[in-house]
Amino acid sequence: xxxxxxxxxxxxxxxxxxxxxxxxxxxxxxxxxxxxxxxxxxxxxxxxxxxxxxxxxxxxxxxxxxxxxxxxxxxxxxxxxxxxxxxxxxxxxxxxxxxxxxxxxxxxxxxxxxxxxxxxxxxxxxxxxxxxxxxxxxxxxxxxxxxxxxxxxxxxxxxxxxxxxxxxxxxxxxxxxxxxxxxxxxxxxxxxxxxxxxxxxxxxxxxxxxxxxxxxxxxxxxxxxxxxxxxxxxxxxxxx
Numbered sequence: 595x596x597x598x599x600x601x602x603x604x605x606x607x608x609x610x611x612x613x614x615x616x617x618x619x620x621x622x623x624x625x626x627x628x629x630x631x632x633x634x635x636x637x638x639x640x641x642x643x644x645x646x647x648x649x650x651x652x653x654x655x656x657x658x659x660x661x662x663x664x665x666x667x668x669x670x671x672x673x674x675x676x677x678x679x680x681x682x683x684x685x686x687x688x689x690x691x692x693x694x695x696x697x698x699x700x701x702x703x704x705x706x707x708x709x710x711x712x713x714x715x716x717x718x719x720x721x722x723x724x725x726x727x728x729x730x731x732x733x734x735x736x737x738x739x740x741x742x743x744x745x746x747x748x749x750x751x752x753x754x755x756x757x758x759x760x761x762x763x764x765x766x767x768x769x770x771x772x773x774x775x776x777x778x779x780x781x782x783x784x785x786x787x788x789x790x791x792x793x794x795x796x797x798x799x800x801x802x803x804x805x806x807x808x809x810x811x812x813x814x815x816x817x818x819x820x821x822x823x824x825x826x827x828x829x830x831x832x833x834x
Contacts, residue, residue, distance in 0.1 A: 597826075597831070598814070598815060598818075599818055599822055599823040599825075599826040600815060600818060600823050601815060601818045601819060601820055601823060602811060602812050602815045602816075602818070604820070604823065605811065605815065612633070612636065615636050615637065616631065616633055616636050619636070619637075620633070620636045620639060620641070623641040623644070623646070624641065624644070624646050624647065624648060625644055625645035625646055625647045625675070626647045626648065627648050627652075628648060628649040628650035628651065628652065628680065629650045629651070629800075630650060630651050630800050630804075631648070631651070631652045631654065632651070632652065632653045632654070633652070633653075633654045633655075633656075634654070634655045634656060635655070635656040635657060635658075636654075636656060637656070638656030638657055638658055638660075638661050638662065638686075639654060639656045639661075639662050639664070640661055640662065640663045640664070640665075641663075641664045641665075642663070642664070642665040642666070642667070643665060643666035643667055643668070643675075644666050644675055645666065645673075645674070645675040645676070646664050646666060646675055646676045646678075647675070647676070647677045647678065648678045648682075649678060649679045649680040649681075649682070649700070650680045650681070651680055651681045651797060651800060652678065652680075652681075652682055652684070653681075653682070653683045653684065654684050655684065655685050655686045656686060657686035657687070660686035660687030660706060660707070661686075661687070662684060662685075662686055662687065662688050662689075663688075663689045663690070663691075664676055664690050665689070665690065665691045665692070666691075666692045666693075667691065667692075667693055667715075668692075668693050668694065670694075673692075673693075673694050673695060674692075674694070674695035674697070674730075675692055675695065675696075676690055676692050676696050676698075677695075677696070677697045677698065678698045679698060679699045679700035679701070679702070679735075680700045680701070680794060681700055681701045681792070681793040681794040681797060681798075682698055682700070682701065682702050682703070682704075682793075683702070683703040683704065683793065684704050685704055685705050685706040685708070686706050687706045687707040687708075688704045688706070688707070688708045688709075688710075689707075689708075689709045689710070690709075690710045690711075691709075691710070691711045691712075691713070691715075692711070692712050692713075692731075693711075693712055693713035693715070693724065693728075693729075694712050694713070694728045694729060694730055695712060695730040695731070696710055696711075696712050696730065696731040696732075697730070697731070697732050697733065698710075698733045698737075699732075699733060699734050699735040699736075699737070699753075700735050700736070700792070700794055701735055701736040701792040701793040701794045701795075702733050702735070702736065702737045702738070702739070703737075703738045703739070703793070704739045705738075705739060705740050705741040705742075705743075705759070706741050706742070707741060707742040708739045708740075708741070708742065708743050708744075708745070709742075709743075709744045709745070710731055710733075710739075710744075710745040711731065711744075711745070711746065711747055712729045712730050712731040712747045712748070713725065713729060713747050714747060729747040729748040730747075730748065731745060731747065731748070731749055731750075732749070732750040732751070733745075733750075733751050734750070734751060734752050734753040734755075734769065735753045735754070735792070736753060736754045736790065736792045736793075737751045737752075737753070737754070737755055737756075737757075738755075738756045738757070739751075739756075739757045740756070740757055740758045740759035740760070740761065740774075741759040741760070742759060742760045743757050743758070743759060743760060743761045743762070743763065743778075744761070744762045744763065745757070745763045746762065746763060746764045749763050749764070749765065749766060749767070750766045750767075751763065751766070751767045752766075752767060752768045752769030752770065752771070753769040753770065754769055754770045754784060754790055755767050755768070755769055755770060755771050755772070755773065755784075756771075756772045756773070757772075757773055757774070757778060758772065758773065758774025758775070758778070758781075759774075760776070761773065761774050761775055761776060761778040762775075762776040762777055762778060763777070763778040764777045764778070765777070767780070768780075770783065770784040770786065771783055771784060772784070
């Protein structure tokens, strides 16, 4: 990891600039954006069409080589589009493409390069036009989707279930299971006697989490100076 040489007050200024970007560039593209969003590199979050609704305490991550894309492509005006609940984690490179309705409930986690769609986007025999049938995609609460998995049209994934990396999900997955493969199949039942701690459980006290993060950053950046930060641009230290 590259050391952060910024003094704490410089980093606070940087956060203010990020919030301004989110408020004036990203948020206007959304139907709604909930309270306390944690969005990293928002200029690498791409939103096309709408409506796209995002709940509270979202963790939304972008990266220069892994654009995160939320796309709604339809000529209809009365569709649900993309709806994302509270405390959801969306990693870099995720693509969510809706022609009608994709719903992601609270505390879901999407690893890098996950693709979720509710349409084939072309007819089988008439490939010049989108298919006429309407479909949807549903992730119930606390679903975890592994790296590079594909969730196809018309699929519902039940509460607490996990989809393994690189899986292709073509049919419904019930609650409290682990599914993997192409096509994805159930490989394990979750233990009903073991409690599951969700992101909402862990991070529900927003004030406490903000205070903890600020205290940790102050401690981590303690001793950094403005001139040391400038020096790091011209004379970077090698990682040991």
